[in-house]
Amino acid sequence: EAQVTQNPRYLITVTGKKLTVTCSQNMNHEYMSWYRQDPGLGLRQIYYSMNVEVTDKGDVPEGYKVSRKEKRNFPLILESPSPNQTSLYFCASSGDRESWTNEQFFGPGTRLTVL
Amino acid sequence: GEDVEQSLFLSVREGDSSVINCTYTDSSSTYLYWYKQEPGAGLQLLTYIFSNMDMKQDQRLTVLLNKKDKHLSLRIADTQTGDSAIYFCAESSTDSWGKFQFGAGTQVVVTP
Numbered sequence: 001e002a003q004v005t006q007n008p009r010y011l012i013t014v015t016g017k018k019l020t021v022t023c024s025q026n027m028n029h030e031y032m033s034w035y036r037q038d039p040g041l042g043l044r045q046i047y048y049s050m051n052v053e054v055t056d057k058g059d060v061p062e063g064y065k066v067s068r069k070e071k072r073n074f075p076l077i078l079e080s081p082s083p084n085q086t087s088l089y090f091c092a093s094s095g096d097r098e099s100w101t102n103e104q105f106f107g108p109g110t111r112l113t114v115l
Numbered sequence: 116g117e118d119v120e121q122s123l124f125l126s127v128r129e130g131d132s133s134v135i136n137c138t139y140t141d142s143s144s145t146y147l148y149w150y151k152q153e154p155g156a157g158l159q160l161l162t163y164i165f166s167n168m169d170m171k172q173d174q175r176l177t178v179l180l181n182k183k184d185k186h187l188s189l190r191i192a193d194t195q196t197g198d199s200a201i202y203f204c205a206e207s208s209t210d211s212w213g214k215f216q217f218g219a220g221t222q223v224v225v226t227p
Binding site for chain 1: 119123146148156157158159160163203205207212213214215216217218219220
């Protein structure tokens with residue numbers, strides 16, 4: 001089954017404790033993205049990746065890091081989480097320019113609480 | 116996303132048509148999307164339109180695009196209770212293929 005998986009689905013942590021949220025897709029997609037969803041703000045793109053070892057900032061990259069060492073994986077790293085990073089996070093993937101619709105497939109979300 | 120704007124709430128009676136509106140700002144070649152998010156779930160693509168099109172119809176869904184006003188709408192015919200969800204408008208440019216801008220989402224509530 002074609003899908004995007006994220007782990008963990010729920011995480012409660014404390015300020016300053018480094019954490020990683022994993023994302024994996026099995027559709028051989030070139031593009032992957034991370035978003036955060038906050039009430040009244042919709043989805044805001046944090047980082048995106050066009051291919052292995054190629055990443056770029058979205059609209060809200062501060063406080064986050066990403067890496068793309070393998071095509072299928074795109075982890076989101078919070079080196080020193082703060083309470084304002086409490087949010088619902090989504091990973092998404094989409095095909096290359098040949099799949100001209102650029103449809104994104106979303107993971108189920110990770111709800112992060114930073115105390 | 117500050118470049119994509121939508122109204123936040125819509126209440127509609129079952130069987131009526133729903134119309135959700137969105138405005139966008141990107142002036143280059145653009146794809147425009149409508150995503151649906153049901154409670155506790157990720158987003159699912161409903162439909163999309165390219166900026167050189169005026170209209171697209173897909174079963175109960177009709178997308179209208181007014182390029183002059185940069186206005187996009189999604190009409191859902193014969194709205195059902197299963198259509199209750201948050202609907203997001205989004206855009207991506209062919210100049211920045213991986214970059215997306217989403218609106219804040221419109222909460223649609225369908226009443227019996």
